[in-house]
Amino acid sequence: NAGVTQTPKFQVLKTGQSMTLQCAQDMNHNSMYWYRQDPGMGLRLIYYSASEGTTDKGEVPNGYNVSRLNKREFSLRLESAAPSQTSVYFCASSEVLGRVTNEKLFFGSGTQLSVL
Amino acid sequence: AQKITQTQPGMFVQEKEAVTLDCTYDTSDPSYGLFWYKQPSSGEMIFLIYQGSYDQQNATEGRYSLNFQKARKSANLVISASQLGDSAMYFCAMREGRGAQKLVFGQGTRLTINP
Numbered sequence: 682n683a684g685v686t687q688t689p690k691f692q693v694l695k696t697g698q699s700m701t702l703q704c705a706q707d708m709n710h711n712s713m714y715w716y717r718q719d720p721g722m723g724l725r726l727i728y729y730s731a732s733e734g735t736t737d738k739g740e741v742p743n744g745y746n747v748s749r750l751n752k753r754e755f756s757l758r759l760e761s762a763a764p765s766q767t768s769v770y771f772c773a774s775s776e777v778l779g780r781v782t783n784e785k786l787f788f789g790s791g792t793q794l795s796v797l
Numbered sequence: 798a799q800k801i802t803q804t805q806p807g808m809f810v811q812e813k814e815a816v817t818l819d820c821t822y823d824t825s826d827p828s829y830g831l832f833w834y835k836q837p838s839s840g841e842m843i844f845l846i847y848q849g850s851y852d853q854q855n856a857t858e859g860r861y862s863l864n865f866q867k868a869r870k871s872a873n874l875v876i877s878a879s880q881l882g883d884s885a886m887y888f889c890a891m892r893e894g895r896g897a898q899k900l901v902f903g904q905g906t907r908l909t910i911n912p
Contacts, residue, residue: 712897723801723888723902724842731897739899771842775898785832786898788842 683707687772687789694762694796702757702792704772712775713755714739714786715747717768724771730755762796769793800824801891801903809909810879817864818874818906820889829893831872832900833863836886845887848872876908884910 685706694700706713711732716724716739726739730749744766746758755774759766773786802821810816822831833845848856848863856863864873876883886907890900 714897714899721904723890723904724900725902726899729897729899737897740901769840773842784898785844785847786842786900787844791840 685772685774685787685789687770687792689792690790691793692795694759694794696763696796698762698796699758699760700762701759702770702772702794703754704756704789705754706772706774706787707753708774708776708787709752710774710776710787711752713749714773714775715745715755715757716771716773717741717766718771718791719768727757727770762794764796767794767796799903800901801889803887803889803903803906805906806904807907807909809911812881812910812912813878815875815877816879816883816908818876818887818889818908820872820874820903822870822872822889822891824870824891824893826893829891830898831863831865832890832892833861833872833874834888834890834902835883836888836905838885842888846874879910881910881912884908 688703714729715727718724728747730736733752748756770792772789775784829850831848835843846858846861848865860877862875886905888905889903
């Protein structure tokens with residue numbers, strides 16, 4: 682039962698470097714999300730994809746881009762990393778079926794990113 | 798304005814006691830959902846319980862129950878008979894409207910269970 686798989690688990694970047702965080706889910710979910718968690722805080726939504734072929738900004742999208750590659754995969758790209766992007770990044774997925782609204786998010790195990 | 802407020806940064810409880818974690822929310826949308834997640838020291842996010850705004854009864858999941866007071870906009874998590882393994886961060890979250898589950902999280906409460 683893989684669920685939501687994120688890679689890498691840890692990454693250290695220098696300011697200005699770029700990288701892509703990968704996320705894949707094997708639950709056939711329509712919706713996928715990227716959150717960040719700063720120390721001592723709750724998660725904040727960066728981008729989400731309600732369904733394959735669509736992406737939308739969340740609460741804190743600046744400095745990030747996303748790609749919904751297919752139904753399974755949703756990647757997050759930092760084009761020019763900044764120290765303010767040091768955080769733990771979580772990918773999540775959920776099923777949204779018409780009027781059903783109680784579908785919980787399934788989270789990956791997180792990526793600890795440090796930007797020096 | 799904060800959409801989700803958790804006023805207890807930390808709580809300490811004796812094992813086997815019940816504990817209530819507070820959560821208040823702010824929304825003008827009549828359709829919303831409230832979630833509680835647990836984050837142990839290992840870092841993963843574990844779903845605990847869900848309450849919909851139109852649900853007539855308080856949600857329960859095993860030792861977890863949600864004290865939903867709609868008029869007061871509160872959704873407190875109650876853990877009965879606490880166990881050492883309940884020590885973790887607990888986050889309250891809200892989804893407004895329908896469709897994609899764009900959750901807004903509170904800042905969390907760190908719960909420590911003492912033996």
